[in-house]
Amino acid sequence: MLSSVLNSERAILVNIAIMRAFMKLRETLSLHRELAVKLAELERRIEGHDSKISSIFDAIRRLMAPPKNEPRHVGFKRD
16 A cells, blocks of 8 residues: 555656556456366266266176086986
8 A cells, every 4th residue: 555655756657567567366266266167067977977987888898707607418408
């Protein structure tokens, strides 16, 4: 506040530096807010992907497993 009241060259430069610092702070806060919103949106979009990916891996494991062949009986079946 004092730098805006004083009328010296140094006070003017300090006042300009303070204004630039506040502008940079405002830009940084808005950037972080935008990033937070985008991150929340991304989390919401990929929320169900974990279960879907695990079901895909389960299906792949089932396909990779050797088939279960039951022994075939040779001959006639008696009742």
